[in-house]
Amino acid sequence: MRPGLNDGGVMTYTTTTITQKYHDAIDAWQQKNFPELELLMKHWDEYFKGVPPFQLVAKVGEVKSEVIEVGQYTGKKRFEHAKEMVGNAFFSARDIVRAQASTELGSIQQHRLTLDKAVSDKGKFAVLRIMAEELRHAYQMFWVLDQDPTWKKPGLGDVAKQTIEELLSMELGSHVLDAFNIDFNDFLDNVTYATVIDLVGKYQLEMQQVFSYAPMARSMGPMLQEEAFHLGSGRKLLKEIGQMAARGEGDYSVEDIQRAMNLWYPRGLEMFGNELGGETAITFGFKDKSNGTAQGEYVEEVRGVIRNVNVGIVQERIPRISREDAHQLIDEIERGGDPRKGIKPEDLVSLPDNRFFRKRGPEEIIFQPYDVSGQPITRQGRLLSPDEYLQYLSTVLPSRFIGSREYNKYVDQMREFYATR
Known part of the structure; x- marks a missing residue:
């Protein structure tokens, strides 16, 4: 050695x-x-x-x-x-x-x-x-x-x-x-x-x-x-x-x-x-x-x-804003969900909820139709079906991932999960 x-x-x-x-x-x-x-x-x-x-x-x-x-x-x-x-x-x-x-x-x-x-x-x-x-x-x-x-x-x-x-x-x-x-x-x-x-x-x-x-x-x-x-x-x-x-x-x-x-x-x-x-x-x-x-x-x-x-994004959008003020602005946008100083919530990156797009973990969350913010997605008073949830996922995941080998594996695992319920 x-x-x-x-x-x-x-x-x-x-x-x-x-x-x-x-x-x-x-x-x-x-x-x-x-x-x-x-x-x-x-x-x-x-x-x-x-x-x-x-x-x-x-x-x-x-x-x-x-x-x-x-x-x-x-x-x-x-x-x-x-x-x-x-x-x-x-x-x-x-x-x-x-x-x-x-x-x-x-x-x-x-x-x-x-x-x-x-x-x-x-x-x-x-x-x-x-x-x-x-x-x-x-x-x-x-x-x-x-x-x-x-x-x-x-x-x-x-x-x-x-x-x-x-x-x-x-x-x-x-x-x-x-x-x-x-x-x-x-x-x-x-x-x-x-x-x-x-x-x-x-x-x-x-x-x-x-x-x-x-x-x-x-x-x-x-x-x-x-x-x-x-x-x-x-x-x-x-x-x-x-x-x-x-x-x-x-x-x-x-x-x-x-x-x-x-x-x-x-x-x-x-x-x-x-x-x-x-x-x-x-x-x-x-x-x-x-x-x-x-x-x-x-x-x-x-x-x-x-x-x-997000601080970096805000500092690019608002020249000369301090880090401290950028943090405060982001806090306000995240709390209220409204634009501030020309910056909208969608102009910033958010952390997905822990329940979103899960295939492993506690049974009450896996393959369940949670959106990125952790809210159950419903339609006409019922939870989305697996196919409807897949449609939602296509709007929030990278387009090139949809239809890939691992996406198809997720679809198969989801269908198997619901087939046994």
């Missing part, structure tokens, strides 16, 4: 590699799914001067405590080997590692679809760096599986080998979580995704720093450090796109931004799992917050991100 240093010269992690056959396998995956890595490396210093160049390695960080911090094993030494996790804990840990790796590989496949539609070269190379770091995060999850021979169990076979091979075979449409199967149609998808979907990733990594399985816990710190760039890039680009829209420039309008948010935010909410659950992960010592608690914090952070975009 080689030591890794932070900007202050303090050791924060060591680096290592995985078994050569798996290293070669992920390298071959990269050549097929991310050949633009070569372009990124060629221009790295041009766009990221002073940042150490990308390396495909595992980074093994430190843990806050050598003992398990939450759950039924609190106070006991962390598990160094998978075989120490008994019963469902073994499979639950494998499922979390599998899902994490799937998100990393899926996001690369998604981002690549619209790289050439970037709003600027700087934006394009920011996404290329995000893709490279997602590749390293997948590699990190492979390390979690590969470094521990006890993932191989009698009667189950080599769980690590099976999982890695399955992950490398996944295409868009077959990844574990819904958000990572949606095809990008334009660069606004790249940006909105980096803003709201990568933010869920930050919450998961933070919660998993307590992971009772030590190799997973040691992986979280370095991944979190890299995730900060992803979030910062998404937020900066989203604000810039909002400001350009306010000036009547660029390829996207405020309505386009709103529709993109309407698409991605519900899938981000669902990445936490059912908001009424999550206790099992706490019991096993895998996370330190329930789904609902983490999701609630996420909602407030996204609300703040959208507010920052």
Whole structure:
């Protein structure tokens, strides 16, 4: 292992590699799914001067405590080997590692679809760096599986080998979580995704720093450090796109931004799992917050991100207005629903209600005809039928999403849901 240093010269992690056959396998995956890595490396210093160049390695960080911090094993030494996790804990840990790796590989496949539609070269190379770091995060999850021979169990076979091979075979449409199967149609998808979907990733990594399985816990710190760039890039680009829209420039309008948010935010909410659950992960010592608690914090952070975009929009529309006055103006528009100083509610981006466009979660909200503000939509005193709700969705979601593979999957799941009622 080689030591890794932070900007202050303090050791924060060591680096290592995985078994050569798996290293070669992920390298071959990269050549097929991310050949633009070569372009990124060629221009790295041009766009990221002073940042150490990308390396495909595992980074093994430190843990806050050598003992398990939450759950039924609190106070006991962390598990160094998978075989120490008994019963469902073994499979639950494998499922979390599998899902994490799937998100990393899926996001690369998604981002690549619209790289050439970037709003600027700087934006394009920011996404290329995000893709490279997602590749390293997948590699990190492979390390979690590969470094521990006890993932191989009698009667189950080599769980690590099976999982890695399955992950490398996944295409868009077959990844574990819904958000990572949606095809990008334009660069606004790249940006909105980096803003709201990568933010869920930050919450998961933070919660998993307590992971009772030590190799997973040691992986979280370095991944979190890299995730900060992803979030910062998404937020900066989203604000810039909002400001350009306010000036009547660029390829996207405020309505386009709103529709993109309407698409991605519900899938981000669902990445936490059912908001009424999550206790099992706490019991096993895998996370330190329930789904609902983490999701609630996420909602407030996204609300703040959208507010920052709106402040930028207002400052473009009303030159020389202070941030404080812009905040006050937005508060008044959101409270009253009326135009103020020439700015209408639809000139700003709003946060969709948590019940809108949900396919997973509490039964009382999934596939129900809620509008973007969380109101049940009725017609002649009755709730909209599934077909009528689909018609409504076509007016508030990106037009290119309607009729896509994942849209059709949503339609099929909705029809199946109502067929059993």
